[in-house]
Amino acid sequence: MILFSLCAIGVVQGQEPRLTTLSQQKMCADQARKAFAESDASKKSKNMVSAAEYTSHYDPKANVCYIMVHTMYSFDGGKTVSVGIVVYDAFEGRVYGNHLWFSDKVKKYWEVAPKMCSVKPRGQDEIMCKSNDEFNALVDKHFGIGL
Numbered sequence: 359m360i361l362f363s364l365c366a367i368g369v370v371q372g373q374e375p376r377l378t379t380l381s382q383q384k385m386c387a388d389q390a391r392k393a394f395a396e397s398d399a400s401k402k403s404k405n406m407v408s409a410a411e412y413t414s415h416y417d418p419k420a421n422v423c424y425i426m427v428h429t430m431y432s433f434d435g436g437k438t439v440s441v442g443i444v445v446y447d448a449f450e451g452r453v454y455g456n457h458l459w460f461s462d463k464v465k466k467y468w469e470v471a472p473k474m475c476s477v478k479p480r481g482q483d484e485i486m487c488k489s490n491d492e493f494n495a496l497v498d499k500h501f502g503i504g505l
Contacts, residue, residue, distance in 0.1 A: 378418045386423035386448065390414030393425055393448040405431045407439065414448060415503040420480055423448040424501045426455075437463060441490075445477075445497055454478050454501060457493045 390412060394400050399410040407430040414425045425448040431440045438461055445455035458474040461467060475487040479500040487493045498504045 378416050382416050382418060386414050386416035389423050389448040390425040393446075393451075394427060397427065399427045399429050403431075405433060407432045413503060415501065417502055422480070424454070424503045426497065426501075426503050443493065445501060445503065454480070455493065455497050457487075457490065459490065 391414075394410075394412045399412075402409065410427060410429045412425055412427045414423060416423050424445055426443065426445045429442045431442075432438070433440070440461070441457075441459045443455070443457040444453060446453045455477040456474050457472055457476075459470065459472040462470045471488055472490065472493070475489070475493050476484050477487065477493065477496040477500060478484045485496060487496060494504055
């Protein structure tokens with residue numbers, strides 16, 4: 359029973375558990391709220407389809423507070439829609455992921471590849487992606503955050 363309990367909290371073969379405390383989660387949530395409020399995404403513009411959204415996640419292993427911001431804009435009288443997603447460090451502003459997609463007047467949304475799609479995990483080379491699903495999977499895998 360003790361072995362099971364230790365494995366369940368991540369103490370395996372000499373590893374120390376890295377659990378996020380409530381104060382760390384609150385600190386990250388507060389900083390993410392502040393970073394979002396100071397960003398251009400938080401300012402409503404005439405082309406914005408809906409209010410921008412954000413979510414945050416504190417990674418205790420990396421000691422990083424990630425924020426993911428999701429925006430949607432409409433152009434050409436609603437004929438073109440763009441969706442943007444950016445993942446960055448809420449304290450330092452370092453960008454870890456970018457996704458930019460534009461609708462196509464002829465193709466269905468699932469047929470259109472993003473114009474920009476990349477994830478830059480800490481200490482690793484940049485990973486280029488080809489779809490929204492791939493971007494979301496990479497962001498979840500490397501940063502533990504998603505919309």
